[in-house]
Amino acid sequence: MSPLETAVVRKSHGLPGPSRRRVSVRPPDRSEILPYLAPGVRRPLERLGGDLWARAEEVRLRRGRPLSLVTDTGDVWLSPSGLPTEDASSAHVVTADETTKTLSLVCEGSVYALEEEFRHGFVTVRGGHRVGLVGRAVLDNGRVRTITHVAGLNIRLSREVRGAARPLVRWLFDRRGRPVSTLIVSPPGCGKTTILRDAVRLLSDGVPELGLKGHRVGLVDERSEVAACYEGVPQRDVGLRTDVLDACPKAEGVFLLLRAMSPEVIAADEIGRPEDAAALNEAASTGAAVIATAHGSSLEEVAARPMLRDLVRGGLFRVFVILSRRSGPGTIERVVDGPLRGLGSPAGGGAVAP
């Protein structure tokens, strides 16, 4: 048993615990994706059966290789008529022209306007879907300046799951109904962003049936994935009291929101840089609760990372949620409740397992 799991269990305050009720999954809207695809790739996806589309998590285009769809049960190749096939030779082969044209459509004919996005290796399109890019990296002083000769695109389909964070209500609010600083940890593709979005909505709107009031939330949406803003307006429901700072670096965004919007909760996706830690500590020092996500397969792994160690051990976060894909994306694997100042020694922290 890990040091975390040996610690004291905090007394529950009577709010609902983990459950799978009241979850409504809104599958990605196909009409949001198709306009970004070159006609040759668009056709199989237009003809794809609705069931398979509802299960799709990613669409992958690799130049000279079969068009593929990543679903919750694994990869499938797609034939030109949109039928799933295990035989790669009968699948639609993505041409160079199709990748180039898809890139152009994803960038709305404006690759030059997305230099920062290319530097990070992905572009977020309307609807909050993230398009990852691979090709030839161009370096400048040892850092990636841009990607040229793009040969592969991965369209990660964003989906809204209302109620995904509902099992976490008892941890998101304390006994007096105040927001609690929470870190959501999981490997990629386990639903961190989905859970964060729903948690932000719950904190913002409150849970009236449980007597929990809503709070002002400031969301720094650096990758435009949480609120999926289009021209500054959230396309996903992130709550009535949420102010979104779109496409802004987290550290700068946190300071800006603190100065301008007096948030009671600061929310940010995928923290991990040293400046993120400083900004979030600053937010906490103003009395705002912090809800954030971080990559990692376990809390121990996150706590061992130099950039996050201080945040995790420093007592900023009170609750740690660990996700997995064991029962599909968004499976709440474990919730650790209590400051982790003593991480690494059996004396510290508290833990609750759902």
Next chain:
Amino acid sequence: MLLEVAGFLAVVGAFAAAGNLVAASYRARTVQLAAFRTGLDLLETEVTFAAASMPVALERVGAGLAPPVGTVFQRAAAYLRSGAGLSAGEAWERAARDLFPDTALERDDLDVLLALTPYLGVTDREDQRRHLRLAAERLRAREEAARAEQGAAERMWRYLGVLGGLACGLVFL
């Protein structure tokens, strides 16, 4: 007699108008080449300094130019926004070809505009600047040649119109 003089004047007038029309097309070509060059300069500014998305940049540039040149930019923006799966270059090419018959441009002028097709919007700012400047410079060269040609051609077609009208009129008299 009065009818004959009236007919004579009508023939001369018609020929003079036809000559003026051809002369005006030379002037229009120069004006349109200059307008396209201005458009590409403005597009370069929108792309490199404002980093405006291509549909927005084309729309803004088109709004500031008289038709049919402005219409080419605006139609390219409309094609890009249509969701028909066109790249920026394809939208530009389609708009330029659509409106070519409405312009006074020559086929070689159109080729200069179409040379942008493979590059428009698909590279970084520096590369966009290079391609847009190259096209603008090529248009400037064609504009200067057109201007030199315009003076002599305009005079020739005007005289030709009037003189042709007189000759025809005299034959009919």
